Amino acid sequence: MSGTQRQAVHYLDHAATTPMVGAALEAFTRHLGDVGNASSLHASGRQARRVVEESRETIAQALDCRPGEVVFTSGGTEADNLAVKGVYWSRRAEDPRRTRVLTTAIEHHAVLDPVHWLGEESGATVELLPVDAEGRLDLDALRASIERDPGSVALVSVMWANNEVGTLQPVGGPDGVVEVAHAHGIPVHTDAVQALGQVPLGFAASGVDAMTVTGHKVGGPYGVGALVARRELSLVALQHGGGQERDVRSGTVDVPAVAAFAAAVELAVKHQAEHAAHVATLRDDLVRRVLEVVPDAHLHGAPLGPGRLPGNAHLGFPGCEGDSLLMLLDARGIECSTGSACSAGVAQPSHVLLAMGCDAEAARHSLRFSFGHTSTPADVDAVVEAIVPVVERARAAWR
Template sequence: MRNTPTVYLDHAASTPMCDAAIAAMTEHLRDVGNASSLHASGRRRRRVVEESRERIAGSLGCRPSEIVFTSGGTEADNLALKGLFWSRRDADPARTRVLSTAIEHHAVLDPLEWLAEHEGAAVELLDVDGAGRLDPERVRAAIEADPGAVGLISLMWANNEVGTVQPVAEVAALAAAHGIPVHADAVQAVGAVPVDFAASGLDALSLSGHKVGGPQGVGALVARREAALTPLLHGGGQERGVRSGTVDVAAVAGLAAAVEIAVKQQADHAVRVAALRERLVEGVLRAVPDAVLNGAAPGEDRLPGNAHFSFPGCEGDSLLMLLDARGIECSTGSACSAGVPQPSHVLLALGHSPEMARSSLRFSLGWTSTEADVDAVADALGACVERARAARL
């Protein structure tokens, strides 16, 4: 048992549910009926779903009919990528090229790898600069190499590890000139930076409940009505026929409440957590002067609550556990394969060495973060880094 209170700085992985989402879910957990049923109980459930759809649409600048509820961001990404690829290829077998970036979340990279291995997709992962930003001119060149063969483009709105915000509207404009649909994984962006689906020019956008203060296990794909999607799931034909399955009404209500609150409070939230982030960066660099802040410089091109560091001479996993023992929870960007730590593909794409990539930690702030949380990191970090470095000798 810990005697110290937990300092939770892993909001990019999952942020606590907000009160409004808890209240919305609780209100409907005991409700009877299937939202697809025609009787009175079913119609009442359907009303909750459609009102939730309208609330989310009003928050994200889209039409209610463009929202497809899913089990989360991963399913939304899979539906967008596979659904768009199949429909575009079926209409024109030459459209097998898929453009994306080397820093995407695995919820995008793994479906693309599957499409390449099993469906003949020619996946091209475009390079980013040292801050993790994609140059739109690189996209232009890739498109113009063979525009008729490009089936779709997928570009994350903001990176989950280093927090770099991407030029999605510029990429969407380039693609639109050639009639190419663009999908964005906006899981990290909604509620953190301004997100307007219609203004972005995107054809599809993924979001997840538990990143914005909603429940886990629910999300949505926002997809233009004109964007043809081949379904992944076949059954009752719910969600305009592209996502069969009984809708989780309570979870959808919780998602709508969380999205509405997160978007409404986005500007104030960004100012508050950005100030905390600057306090954290200063404290970390004071405690460990040779630490390296990864990603874009703090500002418009970086998520306000993201601080990602490399600590030379440390193993990120060891440092994480040393901080965890002190009640401070954060994350590494590395994956673990057969018990062997692997360097983050994002940091490798930014040009870091494998050793530097393995020395990294992400601190991500959210709506419950405080100055005391930030100061606790600065107070504990120096000693933890010394122990982590000593363990490697």
């Protein structure tokens, strides 16, 4: 390939991050040249503060919450840590018996790692709740765990939608996580990073006490997100300093990023239904055609339809290593991801698939294709054209 030619890239990893949308990019660049700390009292500081508060109001309107409930953070990981640690420390300070933290075995590591850290360093008793073969929380197990000793539960954290297999969790609604936990006065946190912009997402209507969202999954910039937390929910701060963001998240607010975040969230919520229909059409076409040409491939997670994120296709290819598939596709200009982690160059099975009942081999042979606002039918065509020779090469290498 000559230096003047570039291979077409088919980007199918929007669940990892998605390109910035025009409205967010415009808001970001418009404020990059502004001067003024949003905590300063002079005119430039007040103007910066105005941008921050108008952005907070925009996000609150989009997410069905009060502006004062939006706490800006550096992204989803910080927001999850603030929710899990902040609520645990606060609830345990009120009552030392509250040492149990209940979450699912398929959470993102931004929840699982702080939860396990609390178990190792802060006296928490961690309970990982089981899921079924489609990756959906066992509500009976949640109910039984709480009712065994409700007074000892500090919090429950259950993601809105799984980042690997796309399965939606029964967070709100009748007999959902919130109803079960609130019957005993237990607060609920949900990581809604993957759900925002793909499915209807309302904070007040859901009943959750804290909800994590981030910018770069919906066409905003990296490094900015929010924990939406009810005003009556007590949180212990992770970091201390100037007392910005309700005195639970100190640090100078990134005005351009916040403005861009708000623009992206507003657009994502406004066009959610249209976007969901677009990516679901592409996703369904990809799944159908891949299963036709690779008959022993299979879909992980909930069936295609309302119980699953519309842009998620998580496919297993027996007899392959996911990493090999990924790199072979990458060489053909197709970018996707595996659900497994890599430690020291050795592929590790996906904790999500293991929790769903897959064995270690099956938990390493999968690829996640995720669609976004820039996805087109040409992306699907490229995968279908490449997948048979890629699977054949990966199987030959595996043997």
